[in-house]
Amino acid sequence: MNTLVLADHDNASLGDATLATVTAAARLGDVTVLVAGANCDGAAQGAAKVAGVAKVLKADDAAYEHQLAENVAPLVAGLMDGFDAFVAPATTHGKNIAPRVAAMLDVMQISDILSVEGDRSFTRPIYAGNAIATVTSTDPKLVITVRGTAFEKADPSGGSASVEEVSSQGDAGLSSFVSQELAKSDRPELTSASIIVSGGRALKDGETFEKIIMPLADKLGAGVGASRAAVDAGFVPNDYQVGQTGKIVAPEVYIAVGISGAIQHLAGMKDSKIIIAINKDEDAPIFQVADIGLVADLFTAIPELTEKL
Known part of the structure; x- marks a missing residue:
């Protein structure tokens, strides 16, 4: 089976989600990576070095600079005659582009897979992660998004794939890029951090969140997260x-920290290797999934913990 992987990148380098997606795609067969961008040779050369990648397709055009789904999806659909499966990371771009590709190919999409069980069988979470479904597709083409945390990352320096340029489909004229506001931080990115400190509604306000959570995260070299509340x-x-x-x-x-453990939040972090919960409510649902639980007032416990580190 030939698979086409959509690269998640910033034109200069690959995102970590691409490496996990390559691992998943390699379990289906030969892997070709598509890098669609503008002045994206850096990302294409990075993709060529990833272990397990047989070929890199580079679509370099101003229309793909911001990877607008309305422009990238027709490009992917046009390439699918030579591939059996299209595999994208379940990132913002991947989840935006894949459904459009599925619609153009008139097939169903299999979203957020956790494992590859066979050529056409996969597992994916349902009911906010409280159950795992095994899905088998009979469609002629597969369109799949991959949960990056469920797969090991491919070696970013173990390959030597060729880079081949493909023709651009140009600007579809259906959307335009206006602006983006990126939050910059010296702390690790959430999806790649080895330690994460998250705060909940119990922290009362933004000033208190900054005062309590940030010093602990800085001491641990951790990423900072938060509950939806x-x-x-x-x-x-x-x-x-x-x-x-x-x-x-x-x-x-x-x-x-101060997170009760609503299903919506647990679905995003319960695959963590070690979960430490700090909450003054001993009946909080978070303690049911925690490996270590501390029933305490966070306004006392966290400053004490930070001081002792």
């Missing part, structure tokens, strides 16, 4: 949100 209340920006409607993470250590 904390984000909705305006304590922190949207890109901090961990959960079913936020980012899916699986760090070595996840510290949940």
